[in-house]
Amino acid sequence: MLRPSGEITDMLKAWSDGNREMADQFVPLVYKRIAPPGHRYLNRERPGHTLQTTALVHEAYLRLINRSR
Numbered sequence: 278m279l280r281p282s283g284e285i286t287d288m289l290k291a292w293s294d295g296n297r298e299m300a301d302q303f304v305p306l307v308y309k310r311i312a313p314p315g316h317r318y319l320n321r322e323r324p325g326h327t328l329q330t331t332a333l334v335h336e337a338y339l340r341l342i343n344r345s346r
Contacts, residue, residue, distance in 0.1 A: 316330045
């Protein structure tokens, strides 16, 4: 289920304000949104590359979280 971007922003703000329950909702939502494009991106990479979709998604997620602080 896609959520309006304002709602996602509100979720992220609530999480950064200390609402740990929001992390339980936000993390899976972000993963679902960035995993498919990440997988498509990696499918276009050269044969034999070692980066996997999960690692790419985790890196993007960590950058998002660090940027929000």
